[in-house]
Amino acid sequence: MPYKLLFVCLGNICRSPSAENIMNHLVESARKSDNRIICDSAGTSSYHIGSPPDRRMSAAFSNKFGTELQGHARQFKRSDFQDFSLILAMDRDNYQDIISLDPTGQYHHKVRLMCDFCTRHSIKEVPDPYYGGTEGFNQVIDLLVDACEGLLKHISNDE
Numbered sequence: 651m652p653y654k655l656l657f658v659c660l661g662n663i664c665r666s667p668s669a670e671n672i673m674n675h676l677v678e679s680a681r682k683s684d685n686r687i688i689c690d691s692a693g694t695s696s697y698h699i700g701s702p703p704d705r706r707m708s709a710a711f712s713n714k715f716g717t718e719l720q721g722h723a724r725q726f727k728r729s730d731f732q733d734f735s736l737i738l739a740m741d742r743d744n745y746q747d748i749i750s751l752d753p754t755g756q757y758h759h760k761v762r763l764m765c766d767f768c769t770r771h772s773i774k775e776v777p778d779p780y781y782g783g784t785e786g787f788n789q790v791i792d793l794l795v796d797a798c799e800g801l802l803k804h805i806s807n808d809e
């Protein structure tokens with residue numbers, strides 16, 4: 651069975667598509683691209699359904715990785731709780747919005763804050779870069795690289 655990761659933010663055009671693309675990049679570099687780790691992303695809101703990633707986010711990503719961000723925004727849905735092994739919320743609002751769709755708490759154990767997996771940064775949330783400047787987008791990439799590296803180690807230890 652593959653291990654399926656779902657990264658979740660508000661709009662699914664900045665933070666969570668970056669996390670998805672960075673994780674895919676790390677998995678490929680670690681030569682683990684044998685379909686055992688599958689990544690997807692979603693937004694808690696419906697604001698940007700169908701949109702490609704934000705250009706500013708894609709620019710920050712391509713500065714670091716040399717490729718464009720892939721994907722189109724979709725909204726988080728209840729069936730994601732069953733379909734994914736682990737659901738990574740970018741901030742506490744995202745976390746609460748996800749948890750509120752699981753009133754009985756049966757999938758609570760699958761939902762984690764992304765920054766729980768950081769080892770080099772002590773910040774607890776991935777800040778929303780949408781209304782800020784370029785530096786905010788670069789900070790998102792740095793934080794997500796840290797968290798994705800920790801997450802990959804966590805998954806590899808579990809397997």
Ligand code: 4NP
Pocket residue numbers: 659660661662663664665666697778779780
């Ligand atoms: P994201 O960033 O949640 O990282 O995709 C945002 C994208 C859009 C909005 C807010 C945050 N918005 O308000 O439209």
